Amino acid sequence: FFIPQPLVFLVILMIISDSVEYGQWKLGHRDESLTLSVRPLVDKLGGAMSNWLVSLIAVAAGMTTGAKAADITVHQQVVFKLSMFGFPAAAMLIGAFIIARKITLTEARHAEIVEELEHRFSAATSENExxxxxxxxxxxxxxxxxxxxxxxxxxxxxxxxxxxxxxxxxxxxxxxxxxxxxxxxxxxxxxxxxxxxxxxxxxxxxxxxxxxxxxxxxxxxxxxxxxxxxxxxxxxxxxxxxxxxxxxxxxxxxxxxxxxxxxxxxxxxxxxxxxxxxxxxxxxxxx
Incomplete structure (x- = not known):
């Protein structure tokens, strides 16, 4: 159950890393440190949101202070299972679909961008005295x-x-x-x-x-x-x-x-x- 989380963060890290050169190509200046600082922000934000959601789900499922296993109704069990397993699975599938459609920076395109940056470097320096x-x-x-x-x-x-x-x-x-x-x-x-x-x-x-x-x-x-x-x-x-x-x-x-x-x-x-x-x-x- 915990395997998807590090995989998600690994994908995010790879996407952010590749976007450094894309940002330089698009904006004309390189912001590597700023771009890479997004990764720990996503990590911390994701952790904070997951703890908040788990707390809400636990309360909705009747897992409050003093509650025993026998106190949890069948309905509350269904709420807990759907919220803790069904919703995250659906969210990951939706996220994978969005990434597949929107993240189009392939390795081949990344290589083209780096080559273009080489040519820009050559052109920019031709103005030097x-x-x-x-x-x-x-x-x-x-x-x-x-x-x-x-x-x-x-x-x-x-x-x-x-x-x-x-x-x-x-x-x-x-x-x-x-x-x-x-x-x-x-x-x-x-x-x-x-x-x-x-x-x-x-x-x-x-x-x-x-x-x-x-x-x-x-x-x-x-x-x-x-x-x-x-x-x-x-x-x-x-x-x-x-x-x-x-x-x-x-x-x-x-x-x-x-x-x-x-x-x-x-x-x-x-x-x-x-x-x-x-x-x-x-x-x-x-x-």
Whole structure:
């Protein structure tokens, strides 16, 4: 009889957790702490209402001070059973129906929303003023250098997410390719945005389609607003998880406001194995 209650609260927690990104997508700002604080409110409110209802039902069923089992009439027994078992069962069925009809934020839709937030981050940072004339990025992870235009993601391959490079990793550790402030850490922990003091904004995105994993196999070591230096560990990922789900683990690195630069040059050859923290690409203003 008590099993449904924790299941209900688990469903509520999952719905509220997924709605954090939905709220950011809908309203334009992230209110994670405020949104998640609703869960204990629902818990406390539900507990208070259940105690109040049980007290009313007990009184209606004649279970008052001094009452004995023999004093409870058949009618009162029926009232008690219907109120304590029949009504809650009906209420749960109605609640399940409402959730099925009204809660339409599926895993696929949630993944689309997170991807849209990535694109918004890229678009928003294009307005920043870039002070540096030359910017060099180091490789965030060990692996084989890949031409960004050849990756299996139209947004990155087309350059709409900025110019940069890609790495087919042989290691699961990802380090900061530039010093700056963490501007975005996606809730799925597969992407990090860094803005340097010169206004250069870099997006490090691990894998293609990995948003579907919802953070499984990823560990983040930074949070929004934190300052990092070149070589600081940003995150780790476990390649077997990505491979098991049939996804590509290629690490994508772009300067999202690269339109501020007139030229960029790869310091290594495509296909070459590059070590983590080795210089890979240089951006320049003018020739």
């Amino acid at each position: 870039v002070k540096a004339n030359v910017v060099s990025l180091v490789n965030p992870t060990t692996g084989q250098l890949v031409d960004l235009s050849s990756v299996n993601d139209e947004h990155f391959a087309s350059g709409s997410m900025g110019k940069g490079f890609a790495i087919k990793p042989t290691d699961g550790a990802v380090f900061a390719p530039i010093s700056g402030t963490i501007r975005q850490v996606l809730p799925t922990r597969h992407a990090v945005g860094i803005e340097s003091e010169d206004g250069v904004v870099v997006l490090i995105h691990v894998g293609i389609g990995t948003v579907k994993l919802k953070g499984e196999g990823f560990i983040s070591y930074v949070e929004q607003g934190q300052h990092v230096e070149v070589g600081d560990k940003l995150l780790e990922f476990w390649p077997p998880i990505i491979e098991k789900n049939g996804l590509d683990d290629t690490v994508l690195v772009t300067v999202t406001n690269s339109e501020k630069f007139s030229a960029f040059h790869l310091e290594k050859e495509v296909g070459e194995k590059v070590e983590a923290l080795s210089e890979v690409i240089t951006f320049k203003k003018g020739e």
